[in-house]
Amino acid sequence: MMDWTDRHCRYFLRQVAPRARLYTEMLTTGALLHGDAPRHLDFDPAEHPVALQLGGSEPDDLAQCARFAAQWGYDEINLNIGCPSERVQHGSFGACLMAEPPLVADCVRAMRGASPLPVTVKHRTGVDRNESYEFMRDFVATVAGAGCATFIVHARNAWLKGLSPKQNREVPPLNHEFVYRLKRELPQLTIVINGGISTWSQIETHLAQVDGVMLGRAAYHDPWLLARDGGPAERAVVVRAMHAYAQRECARGTALRHITRHMLGLYHGTLRARRWRQLLSDAKRLAANDPELLLEALDAVEAERPLAAAA
Numbered sequence: 585m586m587d588w589t590d591r592h593c594r595y596f597l598r599q600v601a602p603r604a605r606l607y608t609e610m611l612t613t614g615a616l617l618h619g620d621a622p623r624h625l626d627f628d629p630a631e632h633p634v635a636l637q638l639g640g641s642e643p644d645d646l647a648q649c650a651r652f653a654a655q656w657g658y659d660e661i662n663l664n665i666g667c668p669s670e671r672v673q674h675g676s677f678g679a680c681l682m683a684e685p686p687l688v689a690d691c692v693r694a695m696r697g698a699s700p701l702p703v704t705v706k707h708r709t710g711v712d713r714n715e716s717y718e719f720m721r722d723f724v725a726t727v728a729g730a731g732c733a734t735f736i737v738h739a740r741n742a743w744l745k746g747l748s749p750k751q752n753r754e755v756p757p758l759n760h761e762f763v764y765r766l767k768r769e770l771p772q773l774t775i776v777i778n779g780g781i782s783t784w785s786q787i788e789t790h791l792a793q794v795d796g797v798m799l800g801r802a803a804y805h806d807p808w809l810l811a812r813d814g815g816p817a818e819r820a821v822v823v824r825a826m827h828a829y830a831q832r833e834c835a836r837g838t839a840l841r842h843i844t845r846h847m848l849g850l851y852h853g854t855l856r857a858r859r860w861r862q863l864l865s866d867a868k869r870l871a872a873n874d875p876e877l878l879l880e881a882l883d884a885v886e887a888e889r890p891l892a893a894a895a
Contacts, residue, residue, distance in 0.1 A: 586610055588688035592838075593846040594631045595829055597770045597803065599822045600850075601810035606634045607798075613640035614769045616649050625656045628829075635660035635704070639667065641681055643694035650699035652853045660695055661695055665689070665707040666738045667749070679742035682738050685723045689730035693809045704734040706778070706798075710741040724773070724879050732885040735776040738800050753779075753801075764793040768860040784812050805853040819850055828845060840877065841870045847878075 586609045588599075594606045606882050612622050616638075627634060636653040638661060640646045646663070660872055667678035681688050688705070695703045709800045724735055740756040758780045767775040776819060782789060787797045801812055808819065816822060822883035830843050843865045851860040863869075863881035870877070 587848075588801075589628075589841075590846075591627045592833070592843045593804070594634060595628050596822070596826055596846050597807060597810065597844070598631050600807050601813055602813050603814050604810055605660070606631055607637050607662060610637045610639045610667060611649075613642065613645040616652060617645060618747070621652060625652060626654075627658075628655075633659040634881050637662040637664050637706070639664050639678060639783045640693065641687060643690045647694040647698035648689050650695035650703070651702065654684060654699040654701055656700060660704055661699065662704045662706055662736070663691060665694070665705055666736075666742065672825050679708055679711055680744060681718075682707055682723055682742075685726035688723075689727050692727055692730040692732045695724045702734065704733055704736060705732050706736040706738065708738050708742040708757050712741065712743055712745070715741070715759075717765060720762060721766060721769065724770065728770070728773060733772075734776065736776040736778055736796075737766065739763050739777060739779040742848060752815065760790070760793075767794045782806070782809075786810065804846075805849045807849055808852065820882055820886060821849065822880055823847075826883075827875055827878040830878060834873055834875055839870075840873045840875060844870065844878070851885060860885045 589607060589609045594608070596873075597604065597606060599868050604673070608627075614620075615624055621656060625636070636658040638646060638649050640663075650661050658716065665679060665681045692703050693707065707720075710716065720737075727735075739758050739762065740752070740761045741754055741759075743756055755810075757876070760777065760780075763775060763777045767773075774792045774796070777790050777794045778798040779802065782802040783801060787799075790797050799810070815851075816851065825844065826847060830838075830840060833843060834840055848861050848864055851857040860881060864877070864885060
């Protein structure tokens with residue numbers, strides 16, 4: 585979700601889903617230690633509970649980033665061992681670290697020693713064509729021994745060669761049963777499932793087997809899916825909250841398009857979806873940087889009744 589779940593996206597998703605735990609995009613240790621850390625780490629208090637997701641493989645660097653997470657008030661530190669991109673592999677972190685469980689355990693120990701925040705790990709069921717359940721179970725058991733109690737499992741292997749990141753989300757077969765089995769065999773751990781989940785009925789099915797469900801692109805493209813978990817009854821409530829947010833942000837110099845780009849899917853699956861996207865993508869109006877565009881778009885789509893599902 586790099587370049588997707590920035591602070592504007594998370595604030596928007598919080599309006600839709602009051603109870604969901606939100607995660608930052610994966611931030612590399614280098615970006616935080618040698619870049620503009622405040623720009624990466626800043627978030628609105630309304631986002632709580634929110635986790636800082638890190639990418640890295642040097643225990644000392646991760647420990648310093650864990651200190652940042654505590655100083656900035658995050659609720660959790662998540663180490664991403666699931667990203668299969670070549671850029672991440674060249675940095676010797678992400679999914680390739682599943683082949684080095686002792687190193688991942690050292691990273692977890694270092695972060696736990698540097699911060700009081702819980703440290704969680706996001707990983708795959710395996711790497712390349714290794715379809716062994718025992719490979720994943722032993723990885724989890726080793727890292728759990730370092731004090732990690734929560735594992736978020738993307739229920740596909742990561743194929744490190746020959747597939748793009750997009751293909752890695754689609755081509756390797758899903759194996760939800762491996763995740764269920766992990767929970768049965770290690771019941772003391774919190775196991776969260778991820779991958780190939782796009783409907784509320786699927787969420788309910790998984791929750792009968794594991795402790796939680798993580799949604800990524802499905803929630804981004806169809807954010808109203810999250811409203812089933814205690815969210816507002818009407819999309820208009822979200823739009824008005826985002827109008828107030830955009831007024832504050834634009835007054836601080838934020839470009840309106842950085843906010844509206846995350847809201848394009850709000851009316852996904854309805855007859856108003858296309859009109860909503862058109863209005864929020866109007867280059868001329870966005871260039872004016874006027875948050876009133878949100879209310880005008882709301883008036884336009886709310887006038888188009890009924891709210892029937894699109895074919």
